[in-house]
Amino acid sequence: MSVKKVVRGEGETRQRILKAAIEHFEKASYDDVGLRDIAADVGVDVAYVHRSFGSKEGLFREVLLTAGKAESVSELTVDELPAAFARQLFQREHDADGDIEPLLILVRSLTSRKAGGLVSERLSAELIDPLQAKFGDSDPFRAATIISLLIGLSVMRNLLKLPSVSEADVISSEKLVARAIEGIINSTDTSQAHESGKNVLA
Amino acid sequence: MSVKKVVRGEGETRQRILKAAIEHFEKASYDDVGLRDIAADVGVDVAYVHRSFGSKEGLFREVLLTAGKAESVSELTVDELPAAFARQLFQREHDADGDIEPLLILVRSLTSRKAGGLVSERLSAELIDPLQAKFGDSDPFRAATIISLLIGLSVMRNLLKLPSVSEADVISSEKLVARAIEGIINSTDTSQAHESGKNVLA
């Protein structure tokens, strides 16, 4: 009587598939993660992975939504933003527990044609829009610049594994990033003299 | 007598293939660009595209080397860096001539497993290493942070096409980016009180 369900599998196995998928999408891009890889980890057939989420894209969408829950930009004040972002960026060093890194999953699949739309959408909804709202609607580029720095640093740390970056001192690096974000926040539209540090500009 | 040549095609057609390949790799990632797409543009067979460069990876490597020639970090002084980088970032707006954007090609294929190694290598050789040398070997993270910002901004502008970023005022955005880079350069190792703006760190 009722229409045939397109998405099957709502029980425990579905959660295990979702968890395995998150781990895979943390380590490789959308295109480089095969449904067969995930299926092998869970110990089920490929077809069941597919049907549990309707399509590979459906699975990835659910991965992004699930992992995105950890994000909490709205709870922060502008004052706390720089330190909080910097801390989250280097979180991987401190605690080695199994918590997921939402930004990393998005960054991993940035360049994929098939996943690009979803990545762009979630990145806007979870990071850029909230941050822009925090700054007010005027000058939306400031928020975008901060997010750009975060994305770039995530790329630098996770995608390209450069020794000079990975082996850098975590504490001072975190402070540098925090100050950089701070600098972007404090930057005004009017050109303004910098008083801190020696002036390297002519 | 002599060993069989693996790479064929050193004449004019090879250059046309290379040019077409550059245009494709500027618009899509390594995995999303097919040799057949390039071949169709040039008007030759797929097999000839492949054999002219030995492999798809060989073609991509040559694309990166050819496009990388345009880079000129070493010629700049530290003083000129912020403005120069910011200008290059927004170059697409001003002139619409057909010059290539080397950073964009690298950014486009950041997340590809197959191209990741080459991207990482060229990014180091052409941008990060020269910039680190300019800052001196101590504190290599400062150079990496600047490059991170550039990469992030390129991602923001070209990969995710967010209206709030694309429609932002080019002039003031360029100034903001230049000031952000400036701020990273001026930041010192010692934790130091900021006198401009309110101190947002606890």
Place this chain on the structure above:
DNA sequence: ACCTTATGTCAACGATTGTTGACTTACAAT
């Protein structure tokens, strides 16, 4: 007992991809 529904598996399809061997054509040198 009967029917339904959810959970899975198995095998295969269709499309795409980089790659390769064989062939043709043309031009230049011996």
Place this chain on the structure above:
DNA sequence: ATTGTAAGTCAACAATCGTTGACATAAGGT
């Protein structure tokens, strides 16, 4: 005339991928 080499085509291969139809199994409801 013959040989050799570069340019370019054609057809096909092998692998991978997401996807789908058919089937088996077990549990619950009536």
